[in-house]
Amino acid sequence: MVDVLVYTKSYCPYCRWAKELLSAKGVKFQEINVERNSATELKMRKESGRDTVPQIFIDGKSRGGFEDIADLDRAGKLDELLGIRSIGGGLEDSPTESLVILGSGAAGLTAAIYAARANLNPLVIDGLQPGGQLTITTDVENYPGFPGGVMGPELMDLFRKQAERFGTRIIYGEVTGTDFRRRPLELKMGDGKTLRTRALIVATGATAKWLGIPGEAPAPAGYGGRGVSACATCDGAFFKNQVVAVAGGGDTAMEEANFLTRFVSQLILIHRRDKFRASKIMQDRVLKNPKVRVRWNTEVTEVLGNGKTMTGIRLKSTAGAAEEIMECHGFFVAIGHQPNTAAFRGQLDLDDAGYIKTKSGSTRTGVPGVFAAGDVADRIYRQAVTAAGTGCMAALDAERYLEEIAHG
Ligand SMILES: Cc1cc2nc3c(=O)[nH]c(=O)nc-3n(C[C@H](O)[C@H](O)[C@H](O)COP(=O)(O)OP(=O)(O)OC[C@H]3O[C@@H](n4cnc5c(N)ncnc54)[C@H](O)[C@@H]3O)c2cc1C
Numbered sequence: 135m136v137d138v139l140v141y142t143k144s145y146c147p148y149c150r151w152a153k154e155l156l157s158a159k160g161v162k163f164q165e166i167n168v169e170r171n172s173a174t175e176l177k178m179r180k181e182s183g184r185d186t187v188p189q190i191f192i193d194g195k196s197r198g199g200f201e202d203i204a205d206l207d208r209a210g211k212l213d214e215l216l217g218i219r220s221i222g223g224g225l226e227d228s229p230t231e232s233l234v235i236l237g238s239g240a241a242g243l244t245a246a247i248y249a250a251r252a253n254l255n256p257l258v259i260d261g262l263q264p265g266g267q268l269t270i271t272t273d274v275e276n277y278p279g280f281p282g283g284v285m286g287p288e289l290m291d292l293f294r295k296q297a298e299r300f301g302t303r304i305i306y307g308e309v310t311g312t313d314f315r316r317r318p319l320e321l322k323m324g325d326g327k328t329l330r331t332r333a334l335i336v337a338t339g340a341t342a343k344w345l346g347i348p349g350e351a352p353a354p355a356g357y358g359g360r361g362v363s364a365c366a367t368c369d370g371a372f373f374k375n376q377v378v379a380v381a382g383g384g385d386t387a388m389e390e391a392n393f394l395t396r397f398v399s400q401l402i403l404i405h406r407r408d409k410f411r412a413s414k415i416m417q418d419r420v421l422k423n424p425k426v427r428v429r430w431n432t433e434v435t436e437v438l439g440n441g442k443t444m445t446g447i448r449l450k451s452t453a454g455a456a457e458e459i460m461e462c463h464g465f466f467v468a469i470g471h472q473p474n475t476a477a478f479r480g481q482l483d484l485d486d487a488g489y490i491k492t493k494s495g496s497t498r499t500g501v502p503g504v505f506a507a508g509d510v511a512d513r514i515y516r517q518a519v520t521a522a523g524t525g526c527m528a529a530l531d532a533e534r535y536l537e538e539i540a541h542g
Pocket residue numbers: 236237238239240241242259260261262263264265266267268270271273274275276277307308309310337338339340341386389474477507508509510516517518519521
């Protein structure tokens with residue numbers, strides 16, 4: 135039996151995903167919440183060399199955060215470290231599914247609610263972010279039905295419970311490749327197994343983009359987890375009374391910046407143009423905040439540090455001014471998202487930004503039996519309610535398709 139220890143905080147989606155990944159593998163672990171215990175937090179920082187949660191230790195050895203153990207899982211090395219042979223519940227030998235739904239965000243779980251109520255017995259593949267993007271945000275004030283607002287993770291828990299109530303099966307796992315020339319459709323899973331299904335709803339959403347600059351990568355290669363982050367709600371509290379920079383000019387950047395001002399002494403918002411792309415209401419909220427200073431026409435070209443933690447960032451003017459170094463303790467990258475469509479390249483029609491193309495007015499893709507819903511097929515609206523709406527449409531489209539093929 136291996137000894138697994140997870141350092142966490144109460145409100146931390148990455149902690150939750152790490153725990154879900156371990157639980158899905160049937161691993162028992164000890165959890166230490168460092169929130170109100172500075173001694174244990176110090177111990178965690180000392181032993182892991184990082185200042186973000188979660189931090190996972192397997193048999194006393196630091197294995198990093200959620201992304202690190204997910205990478206180990208993708209490479210097929212995590213099971214070995216955990217002393218288990220394989221996961222997946224014998225999917226390879228399981229019968230062909232009627233309907234598989236990829237993703238458990240607002241789109242995937244809404245599709246599951248509709249499909250389960252239509253007796254399609256859907257199987258949802260969780261992916262590496264159970265609950266999707268809303269699990270990394272705090273207050274959701276624009277989802278109908280919650281006049282007082284709702285916390286993102288709580289909302290997604292409700293979606294999940296509602297889907298499970300009607301018999302949806304949800305499993306942890308990731309699809310890494312697909313073969314849509316075959317019938318049934320074939321899905322290659324991250325653990326090497328193959329899953330077959332008559333119909334498929336792709337609701338894989340989008341993930342945060344990085345700048346790709348030196349010093350940005352996760353530790354030990356860079357200062358990721360040691361000052362650099364893409365999740366203010368997870369890591370903001372580590373920067374109490376400190377100076378923090380945020381890169382970006384869209385809604386994501388405004389939301390991250392606004393949230394961080396709850397903790398930091400000063401927030402520098404860095405944008406490479408002379409105006410933001412964000413919606414006016416979000417811009418106004420940030421620009422009126424006395425803690426925020428904006429650096430227009432400026433790019434971040436490097437994250438600097440002393441080998442242990444980051445100490446600042448290198449800035450380059452896009453308007454011809456001299457290069458400079460800005461001292462700061464934290465740096466949040468908030469430049470938007472990339473549709474999660476790598477597994478469908480060459481199989482589905484994608485637009486130039488990688489979003490799945492659907493036939494107008496429906497969720498049908500160019501491949502019969504494959505439907506797309508939510509942010510993965512929506513470069514314009516990208517909201518929880520639109521994702522849920524298209525999730526519903528995809529389930530109804532899939533139901534009709536399955537009826538058609540059943541009746542020849
Ligand atoms: C910080 C932040 C705040 C936001 N605030 C709001 C708000 O207040 N109101 C609002 O309406 N919207 C908000 N949004 C937008 C909203 O979160 C998205 O529009 C919504 O989550 C999209 O849902 P989705 O189901 O399409 O995708 P996602 O939520 O991105 O879910 C994608 C799912 O697919 C899974 N997946 C990915 N790849 C694979 C794979 N290869 N195999 C299997 N599964 C996979 C993931 O694990 C995840 O479960 C916010 C977004 C962010 C980032």
